[in-house]
Amino acid sequence: MNAPTYNFAYLDEQTKRMIRRAILKAIAIPGYQVPFASREMPMPYGWGTGGVQVTAAILGRDDVLKVIDQGSDDTTNAISIRKFFAKTAGVATTTSTTDATVIQTRHRIPEGALHAGQVLVYQVPIPEPLRFLEPRETETRRMHALGEYGLMHVKLYEDIARFGHIATAYAYPVKVNARYVMDPSPTPKFDNPKMDNCAALQLFGAGREKRIYAIPPHTSVVSLDFEDHPFTRYRFDAPCALCGAGDSYLDEIVTDDKGSRMFVCSDTDYCETRQSQGHRGSESAAPHKERAHG
Amino acid sequence: MTTFAELPSGFADKVLSAQTTFRSVMDAMARPGSVHCIASASGTPPGVMRGTAAIALTLFDHDTPLWLDPRMAQAPEVEKWLKFHTSAPIVSDSSICSFALIGNAAELPALDQFSFGSNEYPDRSTTLILQVESLREGLAFELSGPGIDGTTVLQATIEPLDLFARLAINATLFPRGIDVVLVADDAVVAIPRTTRLVAEGD
Numbered sequence: 332m333n334a335p336t337y338n339f340a341y342l343d344e345q346t347k348r349m350i351r352r353a354i355l356k357a358i359a360i361p362g363y364q365v366p367f368a369s370r371e372m373p374m375p376y377g378w379g380t381g382g383v384q385v386t387a388a389i390l391g392r393d394d395v396l397k398v399i400d401q402g403s404d405d406t407t408n409a410i411s412i413r414k415f416f417a418k419t420a421g422v423a424t425t426t427s428t429t430d431a432t433v434i435q436t437r438h439r440i441p442e443g444a445l446h447a448g449q450v451l452v453y454q455v456p457i458p459e460p461l462r463f464l465e466p467r468e469t470e471t472r473r474m475h476a477l478g479e480y481g482l483m484h485v486k487l488y489e490d491i492a493r494f495g496h497i498a499t500a501y502a503y504p505v506k507v508n509a510r511y512v513m514d515p516s517p518t519p520k521f522d523n524p525k526m527d528n529c530a531a532l533q534l535f536g537a538g539r540e541k542r543i544y545a546i547p548p549h550t551s552v553v554s555l556d557f558e559d560h561p562f563t564r565y566r567f568d569a570p571c572a573l574c575g576a577g578d579s580y581l582d583e584i585v586t587d588d589k590g591s592r593m594f595v596c597s598d599t600d601y602c603e604t605r606q607s608q609g610h611r612g613s614e615s616a617a618p619h620k621e622r623a624h625g
Numbered sequence: 626m627t628t629f630a631e632l633p634s635g636f637a638d639k640v641l642s643a644q645t646t647f648r649s650v651m652d653a654m655a656r657p658g659s660v661h662c663i664a665s666a667s668g669t670p671p672g673v674m675r676g677t678a679a680i681a682l683t684l685f686d687h688d689t690p691l692w693l694d695p696r697m698a699q700a701p702e703v704e705k706w707l708k709f710h711t712s713a714p715i716v717s718d719s720s721i722c723s724f725a726l727i728g729n730a731a732e733l734p735a736l737d738q739f740s741f742g743s744n745e746y747p748d749r750s751t752t753l754i755l756q757v758e759s760l761r762e763g764l765a766f767e768l769s770g771p772g773i774d775g776t777t778v779l780q781a782t783i784e785p786l787d788l789f790a791r792l793a794i795n796a797t798l799f800p801r802g803i804d805v806v807l808v809a810d811d812a813v814v815a816i817p818r819t820t821r822l823v824a825e826g827d
Contacts, residue, residue: 338640339640339641339644344639344640344643345686347643347644347647348643348683348684348685348686349686349688351647351651351683351684352684352689352723353748354651355650355651355654355684355752355804356748356750356804357748358651358654358655358772358817359654359802359804359817359818359819360747360748360800360802360817360818360819361771361819363747363748363800365748366746366748388647389644389647389648389651390644391641391644391645391648392641392644472745472746473745475745476743476744476745476800477744508771508819510799510800511800530774532651532652532655545655546771547654547655547656547771547772547819548655548656548772548774549771549772549773549774549775550771550772551771
């Protein structure tokens with residue numbers, strides 16, 4: 332092999348120490364964005380450099396890693412990050428949500444409940460929930476310091492004034508431990524309730540923006556809303572076409588150019604586990620169909 | 626005179642020992658009050674417990690000013706060992722340190738001697754590494770806060786006796802505050818600034 336040899340999990344030890352200290356502070360101050368000296372990684376910004384650095388700093392020999400991208404274990408981003416750590420850390424990888432000890436995710440939270448031994452690492456593009464309302468870092472920092480989040484409520488109110496309901500569908504702002512307003516990363520708001528009182532530790536890494544934040548297990552995470560416009564989840568009103576699930580977040584898949592479409596679970600592991608348990612949807616292949624065709 | 630050759634060793638395997646130690650501390654911080662064991666072995670200078678030594682080798686470097694209490698500063702080997710293995714600067718002003726190592730917890734200085742961070746940057750605060758007698762038996766402390774499902778009970782023999790009363794300042798100051806890591810031999814318990822004492826008893 333001519334491949335260069337890397338330190339365990341790619342990052343050098345000095346970098347890991349710096350990230351580890353940031354993670355500890357992030358856990359101690361739930362929802363607060365801890366600045367850290369983000370490194371260049373062998374992948375472009377926007378491909379999960381923040382999540383990868385957090386994963387690299389916590390990963391150990393005995394960990395079992397799962398990586399999902401929009402709920403899917405088998406998209407390019409998920410596969411390449413999984414391979415990256417299989418190569419640089421030699422860790423076991425899995426697609427099973429229950430078997431994994433560390434789950435790195437982009438834009439989804441797994442459907443199944445997470446358990447106490449697990450760490451969920453989010454890839455975050457824009458960690459500052461107030462950024463599109465106030466571009467100046469000095470100002471947003473002061474707003475967080477003072478707990479001054481009126482602007483965010485104005486934004487949600489403007490949604491109601493314009494559309495009649497809160498139209499924010501992803502990256503829906505939450506309040507962590509009744510103090511910090513936090514961006515849950517661009518997860519659909521369907522996933523927001525899963526963050527509340529979650530048994531697993533949730534860590535968030537934003538590589539380009541150089542921030543790490545965290546939600547400890549069993550911490551209150553409340554989606555911002557109004558008394559007369561309470562927070563609601565949204566999912567397509569259909570069962571999964573492959574496993575028939577009526578409770579999972581669905582992807583819409585266009586199947587031809589005549590407007591036909593089908594809805595399938597976004598969480599591939601959840602869908603496959605249900606199919607292996609015998610659940611069937613409207614588009615499921617008949618059992619042993621392949622064999623019948625020889 | 627102690628020469629470097631006579632100094633107690635660091636981790637045999639720096640990378641993996643630091644990782645397992647960090648995960649113990651991270652789990653402790655994420656689940657306040659729960660006892661976590663540090664398995665990584667290293668040499669320990671006089672007066673420094675195994676857990677404290679492992680945390681030092683895992684988290685300290687040239688970016689983390691350290692403050693040593695008089696007990697820790699007593700034996701010159703401690704400072705030499707820390708400087709040799711971690712390169713961390715040792716400072717005499719406790720209000721600017723990232724970590725404070727407390728060997729004689731009974732004489733823990735007033736908490737306002739340390740850094741609470743600012744409201745804009747509450748992460749720029751001191752983390753106390755407090756060596757205590759036992760984290761397995763002693764008084765029962767019922768704790769609540771983020772990371773704890775309802776309440777949890779920590780059985781510990783802790784000095785100073787009014788530690789939790791002093792840490793009540795964290796509730797007033799939040800998000801500023803002091804995070805504490807209690808160490809007894811190889812056991813660690815973290816009390817981040819969000820943890821509150823519910824009840825105390827035998």
